Amino acid sequence: MHRIPIDQRHFRSGWLWSAVGLIAIAGAAVWLTRPEPPHCDTPNALEQSASTNVLAHSLTPRTPVAASSIGPSPQPVVSGQARFYSFSQGVSCSFPALPMDGFYVGMSTQEFGIAEPCGAYLDIEGPNGDVRALIVDRCPACAPGQLDLSVAAFTQIADLSDGVVPIRYRVVRDPEPPPELFYQVKPDSSGAWFAILFSGTGNPLREVAIRPSGGGTWRNLTHGMDNYWSLSGAGPGPFDARVTDVHGDRADIVGITLQPGVRATGAHLYSGAPAAPEPAQPQPIPSPTAAAQPSTSSSSANCRP
Known part of the structure; x- marks a missing residue:
């Protein structure tokens, strides 16, 4: 997946942050006037209704993938909508000290559940491009299939002035490179x-x-x-x-x-994509390109019983 580094200069000037704030208000107004959940295109077997939890497939227990087997199967694709919000610390997943210019996403309360998707990634396609975003938050105002993106993530797929845009997204299985626990x-x-x-x-x-x-x-x-x-x-x-x-x-x-x-910990939950089988006529096999991942660490929070 192609990624465009964020030019942080675009987010440091005071006048632009004021403009982003005005756009965010406008975007919120548009979101509130469109409360109905999005509809999915269902003919493709890889797609499922946006009213169905996109993580249902990913959250189903599976047998570990053997090192000699083929790569992970594709995850279901969901058609939905995305808006953006002013990302800040104190996310629902409790991850601390997240870089303010990172690619993050919040999911609806129904999809967030009991924090099940925290730490996973979504590949999101929008009108202007695509982005891989880390699930860190819950969006109480979202219906299933609606995503709340950080400003940095939203600008990879659409213009801020758009407010709300149609998207397609899927959960990433075994994102590369394998992160450290x-x-x-x-x-x-x-x-x-x-x-x-x-x-x-x-x-x-x-x-x-x-x-x-x-x-x-x-x-x-x-x-x-x-x-x-x-x-x-x-x-x-x-x-x-x-x-x-x-x-x-x-x-x-x-x-x-x-x-x-x-x-x-120095540990990883998975070892990465398996190597491709050798061709009949031996020849150099190019190394797979690793997809960049936003870094994150663990945190403190509340909710003691």
């Missing part, structure tokens, strides 16, 4: 109540389990609306964690303590 223990975690957040997953997560380091029984954590995974009575630690995505890819992380702060 990060985690953060919630600051008020203790032996009585433990919560942890993961980022750099690439795919939506299906399950997180922990056990005392060195052995013991795995205990599944509960996923919260703030994207933290929590467990009561976990004990003092340290812990080992087992992280599994919706496709069955898994990573084990050892030595997790109750100390808060973002930690890099």
